[in-house]
Amino acid sequence: MLGTLLSFCLMAIGARELSGEVSTFQMLFFRSVIGLVAISLLMFATRTTAHVFTRRLRLHGLRNVFHYAGQYGWFVGIGLLPLAEVFALEFTVPLWTAIIAWLFLGEALTKAKLAAIGFGLLGVFIIVKPGYEVVNLASLIVLGAAMCYSISHACTKSLSATEHPFTILFMMCVIQLPIGFVLALPSWQMPVGTQWNWLLLIGVTALSAHFCMTKAMQYADVTSVVIMDFFRLPAIAVVGVFLYNEQFEWSLLLGALLMLLGNVAAMSKLKAGNKIESEITEVRANKTKRK
Structure with a gap:
């Protein structure tokens, strides 16, 4: 998740530097081209080219359509809003992700997760100060991107159970590349x-962020991973x-502190739960041996 954090921050800097000079569709197209070359070379170098094949093409397609839409909204927001505000609005993702993971992946919506998400969203509201200045087209675009990302995260969690990270990354580039090319042509x-x-x-x-995120999801449930992502703010x-000489507001510190408290509380509960579950499993195993 630290790799994910660093990757997204650097990607935001790149998007801000190109804003107004290169169209968003072109940025997404070249992102896919560069990503496809990089992941292909990596697969050849590690002799893992077998991972280009998948039996879950439909889910890959669903994931990447929503991911592309989310990425587009995020890139547009980077050029129109302060960076912290874009990331703050994006952090409504855990709410939608938790609901989707609960409905479609069967993940438990525990009190600890709900409390962490509540603290996180409260921190976001303190930072962006919901009101007239937030309710504008740019903010709505970023909020829409957050909803698309939540569907993408849920799909990634499902795919990570059976697919290698290289497969997920390769299919992301292969599916999104032609989409970006067609949409970029009119303003090329x-x-x-x-x-x-x-x-x-x-x-x-973009490639390293998704690789790190996919690997993280193999070790923790999707909601916990997204909650940890709050540190990007x-x-x-x-x-x-x-x-970029953007205005620093003290409300950012308060909002970030609430996010940190929520995250620490959720992680503590998660570790405690895992420890108890491990102890129960060990006791059961010992009973079985005695029998």
């Missing part, structure tokens, strides 16, 4: 100079202040 403009550097950064970090706020 060949990148020049340092724009290629930023596009390369976006392509690489204070990190990107620092980036916004120092790189």
Whole structure:
């Protein structure tokens, strides 16, 4: 998840630097091209090319349609809103993800998760100060992106149970590349100079972010992973202040603190629950041996 945090922050910087110079559709297209080349080379180097095949193509398609829509909304928001506000609005994802994972993946919606999500959302509301200034088109686009991301996260959790991370990443690039190309054609403009550097950064970090997220989901349930993702908010706020002279507000510290408290409480409950479950399993195993 630390790898995910760093990747998303660097990707946001790349998107901000290209905003107004390269269209969002082109950014997403080149992201897929760079990602496809990188993952293909990595699979050849590790002799894991068998992972290009999948028996769950429909779920991959569903995941990537919603992920592409979420990514588009996120990139648009990066160019229109302060970085911290984009990330804060994006962090409504845990609410939608928890509901979707509960409805379709059978994950338990425990009191600890609900409390953590509640603290997190309260922190978001304190940061963005819901009111007239938040209810605008850019904010609604980012909120829509958050809903799309939640569906994508739920699909990733389901896929990670049977699919190798390379398969998920490879299918992401293969499916999203033609979508991005078709949508980018009407406003196509060949990148020049340092724009290629930023596009390369976006392509690489998009791949590393999803690899890290997919691996994290193999070790924890989807809601816990997304809750940990809250740490991106204070990190990107620092980036916004120092790189783009965005206004620093003390409410950010309060909101981030609430998110941290919720996250720590959820992780403590999760670890305690896992410990108890492990002890019960051990007792049962000992009884079986005695019999």
